[in-house]
Amino acid sequence: MSPPQPGLYLHVPFCSSICPYCEFAVTRGGAERRTAFVDAAVAESALWRGRWTAGRFDTLYLGGGTPSQLDPAEVGRLLDALRTHLPVDEDAWITLEANPEDASAERLAALRDLGVSGLSLGVQSFDPTALKSLGRRHGADEARRAVERALAAGFPWVSLDLIFGLPADRRSPDALAESLETTVALAPHHVSCYQLTFHEGTPYWRGRERGTIRELPEAAQASEYETVLDVLGGAGYTPYEVSNFARATGDGDDHRSRHNRKYWRHVPYLGLGPSAHSFDGGRRWWNERDEAAWRARVRAGKRPVAGEETLGENELALEALMLGLRTAEGVDLAAFRERYGVDLVARNEALLGRLTATGLVTLEAGHLRPTLRGFAVADGLPAGFDVTSG
Numbered sequence: 001m002s003p004p005q006p007g008l009y010l011h012v013p014f015c016s017s018i019c020p021y022c023e024f025a026v027t028r029g030g031a032e033r034r035t036a037f038v039d040a041a042v043a044e045s046a047l048w049r050g051r052w053t054a055g056r057f058d059t060l061y062l063g064g065g066t067p068s069q070l071d072p073a074e075v076g077r078l079l080d081a082l083r084t085h086l087p088v089d090e091d092a093w094i095t096l097e098a099n100p101e102d103a104s105a106e107r108l109a110a111l112r113d114l115g116v117s118g119l120s121l122g123v124q125s126f127d128p129t130a131l132k133s134l135g136r137r138h139g140a141d142e143a144r145r146a147v148e149r150a151l152a153a154g155f156p157w158v159s160l161d162l163i164f165g166l167p168a169d170r171r172s173p174d175a176l177a178e179s180l181e182t183t184v185a186l187a188p189h190h191v192s193c194y195q196l197t198f199h200e201g202t203p204y205w206r207g208r209e210r211g212t213i214r215e216l217p218e219a220a221q222a223s224e225y226e227t228v229l230d231v232l233g234g235a236g237y238t239p240y241e242v243s244n245f246a247r248a249t250g251d252g253d254d255h256r257s258r259h260n261r262k263y264w265r266h267v268p269y270l271g272l273g274p275s276a277h278s279f280d281g282g283r284r285w286w287n288e289r290d291e292a293a294w295r296a297r298v299r300a301g302k303r304p305v306a307g308e309e310t311l312g313e314n315e316l317a318l319e320a321l322m323l324g325l326r327t328a329e330g331v332d333l334a335a336f337r338e339r340y341g342v343d344l345v346a347r348n349e350a351l352l353g354r355l356t357a358t359g360l361v362t363l364e365a366g367h368l369r370p371t372l373r374g375f376a377v378a379d380g381l382p383a384g385f386d387v388t389s390g
Contacts, residue, residue: 002131007262008057010041010078011273012067013291015103019135021163021208023199025275025289026065038074040295042081044272047303049085054280055270059259061095066122068098072110079114086270093117093258095157100138100146108153116156117224119150119260120192127175130166140182147186157255159190164228165221166196167214176283179233189255191245193228195221199330225280225376233372240377264323266316274304283310306335317342317387325361325381330369341389344368351384 015026027039028293050335060082075096082088095118096111103121111119116304125131138146143160150158160183164176164338172178183191198205198215207213216224237245241264246255248317252342271278274294277286285308288294297304311319317340337343345352345363352368355361360374360381370378 004057004262004265004267005058005089006268006270007259008082008086008092009061009259009269009271009273009276010067010082011183011271011287011354012062012064012070013037014064014069015066016069016099017135017137019197020203021134021199024065024170025065025291027291029291034074036295038070038290039075039272040298041078041157044304045081045085047301048255048270048272050067052270052310054270055157056089057092057270058089059095059262060088060132060147061259063097065097066099066102067096068111072107074113075111075116084204094144095120095257095259097122098146100143103146103149103167105149105153108149108155111152112155117155118159119155121123121146121158121160121188123147123160124163125166125171125175127172129377130163130171130175130179134163135165142362143368144182144186147188151186151188157190158188159192159257160186160188162191162193162228163196164193164224165216167216168220170215172363176227177231180228184235184237187247189247190257191232191247191385192243193245194231194243205314206350222376227374229372238328239372239375242375264327265300266320266323276354282316283308285309313340314388316340317380317389318385321385321387322382324368325374326378328369330361330367333366333368340387342387344385344387352357354387355381 002037011025013025013027014029014037016028018026018028050271062075079094094116096116097120099122122137123143124134126143128140131139147158147160162179162183203215208215211218232245233239236248238248239245240256244257244260249255268279268281271287274287274291275282275289285305287302288297288306294304320336320340322329330346333344352361352363359371360377362369362371370381374381
């Protein structure tokens, strides 16, 4: 079997407003600034011409920020440049993130004509109170119409994002259950459901520090995640990663994210745009976070790399374990032993005994997999594992 092909990511930093929980590298910008960004992104892609040697790209992801803030003509110019300067497969799967307020029928049709196959809609909630507290610009009805228009436009893959774990006083009592029910009724191909995180430096984080925002207790957050698993799972959405659910169709279609699965499978990827990260299988690097600083470096003819690190075998092994234990596929034990020289079962027999006895992982068919209970504590599962080679 040939190894998976790498993925190409472009970070578009513009948002019409900046949400109080967001830690991403985002900024506001009018038409002139967006044009300058597109010029710089085209120039950055040219700086990589002939320099990427980790294989051809079969997925292309425009994330942000809000890529749908760009005009379709600007998106088309970016796609043309990426295909010209980088080894992108002719039939590469293209995914674009969009906000509901940008999802007019005309814009969606134009994006579909450009070859965009996957549309990821930043809905976050269908509860008006929650949407207001999250700083979202769309309303619940607008979000419903956006999903319906995206499906009607013929995108082969429509996903929507939801957030759970909101403070109790910043949403309606049944906000999560009602949002999940609305999602199931709309029947998108895919759902990403993320737990609210208080990132340092964000307004939500500062509010928690001042005591004006009360974080939902851990037990309540765990209960909400169980609700997510129960409702989406009961409606035929398979949890294939801690926060991601793909609708089962019964006809062989695979609605899992083609691009994001590369990250979880430790496949190389190239990131362009401000703050974008890249990984070639052994080395990781990241771009300037500030959009103006990123643009200035590119304008000077320099790749806008802000930092990098070379990962040793033990670090790579631990990352592969951590990523694998976030997915339903789990860790292929034979492949792990061949790649990193570590027999995970023999090296960690006592720990695995405890994890299997408590119902957090299973050992079957040559794979170490988290259970649904294990998904709820996935970030803590790798703790205590010995992955050192030799």
